[in-house]
Every structure is written in structure tokens, then in C-alpha cells.
Amino acid sequence: MKQYKHHTLSVLVENKAGVLSRIAGLFARRGFNIYSLAVAPTDDQKFSQITIVVDVQSAPLEQITKQLFKLINVVKISELDPATSCEYELILAKINAPGNNRASIIELVQLFGGKIVDIGISQLTVMLADSPTKVDDFEALLEPYGIIEVQRTGRVALAKQETSSAKLRSISGKVS
Template sequence: MKHTLSVLVEDEAGVLTRIAGLFARRGFNIESLAVGPAEQIGVSRITMVVPGDNRSIEQLTKQLYKLINVLKVQDITEVPCVERELMLIKVNAAASLRSEIVEIVQIFRAKVVDVSEDALTIEVSGDPGKMVAIVQMLNKFGIQEIARTGKIALTRESRVNTEYLKSLAAKV
């Protein structure tokens, strides 16, 4: 199972290296990693997606707390969250196919950020499922390059689980 960890750390040189080293020593692969300033000056939030079972993630969390500069570790996998990613995708776009590509871009509420004679670069932001869906739709045109940020997430203060609500709506 993939777990999403939200880690608050002091914003100091070497913190990310120590965390990555901890994961490497224990044989964990970090599938997604996003780091940026948090709400408090001098604190950064690291959001990472890590495969593992509940027991191994619990052990990993305990090990993270032993590192200096780690302030808070939270496994937010089962907690209602707002999750987003940013992706840039460069797609082959002959003049005859551009309108079809732009139509797909509009459906996904994405935007074209660069145009050349034979390619379009598209910016997409949204939940990870949206990223997979648009890539599937654009594959038939030929994808030249993809750059993704990785998942960022914050827990929902409302505690409303939108994934649960989506599943209810699908049944209706």
C-alpha cells in the first residue's frame, strides 16, 4: 500500500539528506517527494509517498522522530485531505490535431503554456487521478516529455472525505 507522509522540519541545510538517507538505509523507495516552506517561518513541509505496510510505516515514523530537525510526522493516508499535483506535459501537435488536443485540455481545466510548430506544452494541476487520466488521453498524440511535482497534501479541517462522497454519487 502507498502511504502519504506529511513531515514538518526545521528549514536547515542537510535535513532532506538525512531523511533520504534514513529511507535508503531501510530499503524504502520514495515514490513522490515535494518540499516547500510551511506556514511558519523557518519550517518546511515535506510531503512524500512511500510504499509499505502499516507496521513498516509506523517504524519509519518512529525513526524520523529520532532525527534532529524533524518537528512532526503524520501519516495522512487515511485522513480526509486535499491532494494536488502539478504537471507539465509536452505533446506532439501537428496543426491538423491541435483543435482536438485543445479540446481535451479544456475538458481537464488545464492550459496550454507553450506552442511550437510541432508541439504543445500543457500545464495541469489537480489530484493524482486527473494526472493519470489526461496522460492516457494525450498518449495517442505522442508524449515528448513529462515533468511532475509529486503530490502535496493538507488535511481537511472539515474532515469531509470527498473520495467517500464521490463513491456515493457514483452509486446514485
């Protein structure tokens, strides 16, 4: 399997003051790197879901998850392998779009399946929600037109659905 240098952790935490600070503090203190971070409420207001993309070159993933799990407010950690999860990210970008460029930008946005969300005299604000690699490509292709401002959300992810019967899959469990 391909070795990814980034790995996505989906972390269920108690919705309490300072939880994010505890997680960020832990990463800083132990020298782990966060690549991106997204926080959102869950359907149960007692918990929040944090999606952290970690740099597994900075420390072994196992050590990161074990240290993270020691935080009292961390309830559950799921490791989402990019190969077996759906990962999405949203980008908003304000692009320099005077008359002569406007049509090609609109075409690019349509090809990617994005949206024009705001139109100004000489600028366009565009949006795309897609896999992180698509978003990277989109951003790179917009670059030549002149990106005025860009904002990315960081990725969110869920494990892929089972496509075969669970009984037939080989189960590799973690010990201890």
C-alpha cells in the same frame, strides 16, 4: 476502508542544511521506498514542509514514521490518509501537436480543466493541477499524441476540513 499501497506523510522539518539528505539517507538505509517527494518553505522561515508519498508495501508505515521521527530535525509528522485529505499534483507536458491533432489536444486539456501554457509550431506545452489519479488519467490520454517531455511535481496534501462537530466524532488516539 480501501487499502492504499501509498500513504502520504506531511513532515515539518527545521530548515537546516542537509535535512533532505538525512531523510533520503534514512529511507535508503532502512529499505523504505519513496514514491514521490515535494519540498517547500512554510510561512515560518525556520521550518520547511516536506510531503512524502511512501510505499507502505516496502515497510510498515508505523516503522517508517517512527524512524523518521528520530531524525533530530524532524519536528512533526502528519499521516494523511488519502480518504481524508486533499491531495494535488501538477503536471507539465510537452506534446507533439501538428495541425491535425492540435484541436483534439486542446479539447482534452479543456475537458480536464488544464491549461495550454506554451505554443510552438508543432508542439504544445500543457499543464494540469489536480488529484493524482486525474493527473494519471490526463497523462495516459495524452500518451497517444506523443509526449516529448513530461514533468510531475509529486503530490502535496493537506488534511480535509472538519465537516462535523469535533465533539461528536469518535476519537481514536494512538497510545505512546
